[in-house]
Amino acid sequence: MAAFPIRRYLTPLIHVLMWGLFGLSLLLLNPVLGRFSLPPQFWVKQAVVFGLWIAAFYLTAHISVPRLLLRGHVGWFVLAILGTAAAVLLLAELVESWLNLQQLMEQNFRPRGSGGGLRNELGGFRPRPRRFDMMSLLTTLLVLGISTSIAAVQKWQADAQRRQELEQQKVNSELSFLKAQINPHFFFNTLNNIYALTVLDTGAAQQAIHTLSRMMRYVLYETTVETTQLSKELAFVQDYVTLMKLRLTERVRVELEWPAPVREVPVAPMLLLPYVENAFKHGVSATQPSRILVAVRQPSAQVLELEVRNTLFPASAASLDEGSGIGLVNTRRRLDLLYPGRYTLTVDEATPEGEFRVHLTLQIL
Incomplete structure (x- = not known):
């Protein structure tokens, strides 16, 4: 029975676990989730933003870093990072506007009677779009920074492994060449000795x-x-x-x-x-x-x-x-x-x- 190729699926599994932990951390760090029901549109918007972060991560890792940063185009790479972050925030705002999420959130936070409602229970809490935008920007930059670091480290490891393989090939080639020189040199002298010995x-x-x-x-x-x-x-x-x-x-x-x-x-x-x-x-x-x-x-x-x-x-x-x-x-x-x-x-x-x-x-x- 063939062994399960664990190395083949190890990297995808690590990525799945990483994004799973990242999404779970976003849920746990939200002070509102788990205590009050939110409109379905909120979850749609969060899923879209999460997908945008994943797309920005791999776009940076597989395109921006190898084609710009690793080729010495640092200025263009910085512009690409800023453009990617701006695109993520812009698309998130468009999705929020399309879902009419701001109005739905305000209705959900509106006081219900004199003593009820989410606003009163949270001590007068009201949504702060500006703060939310800042958090989205920081999170986006964090995702792009992690992507850049991982891509750069992987490139460094690949180059180091390649250099080691080339050095090993060079060593093997030199050893084969040296052996090829030593063996004929030895037999040349030995045959001369035997030739002289046959006469005696x-x-x-x-x-x-x-x-x-x-x-x-x-x-x-x-x-x-x-x-x-x-x-x-x-x-x-x-x-x-x-x-x-x-x-x-x-x-x-x-x-x-x-x-x-x-x-x-x-x-x-x-x-x-x-x-x-x-x-x-x-x-x-x-x-x-x-x-x-x-x-x-x-x-x-x-x-x-x-x-x-x-x-x-x-x-x-x-x-x-x-x-x-x-x-x-x-x-x-x-x-x-x-x-x-x-x-x-x-x-x-x-x-x-x-x-x-x-x-x-x-x-x-």
Whole structure:
């Protein structure tokens, strides 16, 4: 059974309740109603005036405000408001004259004998048309003011929602573009490594292809969603490190530090890889000893830390800001989009130990 679309009818229901309460308040605030019978023409005139107020409300909300006020024509809008109020009062006076209501009210208030009549019971009360006109004017202006306020607020809310939707679309487009740049960049380097490995060791090349196929499955199925589990992301990074170690010599020492056990938290896919890839790209030498450290820590369930260190070689030293790879530049942009105000990225281009160090802290939840 289909659910009742309550949101579809919520706004009309609110308007019906608002006008119902407004009409009820007019009845309760009248000092005469409920104590004395009034001519039917009085109720006809009140119903007409109430309908004029409703028409003026929606005329202002749907025409005057969007076409004049919101387009900067303030002067014309003020004239429209005054013209609408004058039209309501004029039509009310015409209806009252057509119904001959003034004469009927005076007859109803005329004394009946020496001690009776509505006039004597109200202490000499007599209708005051001028005062009634002033009350009608104030009420009309109040209705128009409420209409203007509601229309302006709704326009502001609609604009804010539209801006938020456009910003979200922009973020999604940028993330898709960044992923499209990171993935080919990664596979381009990896295929080059495997090609070099086939010349040296066929068995190791087969193992590398198997590892690469597992990584490709991750890229194909996990990067299509906004987040993935941390354990899958760490397994992907570990596969990459394993693949890189197949072609390294004994001069390169690779150290991995994983949290034990891993606390599952959602992370953006392929967010950690560019920093690890950068270490292998710039921290390995064919002739000199080198060290690469990849450490992932979870100080708490809401915090994820990544530390990557690699030996600094002057000929290949590069910083994240100087474009040491397409992936690194885009990863910084991804951090801005996915974790605004919830990450810290520290880059030390020359530590006392002679290493290039990257330290990333993410506030996951």
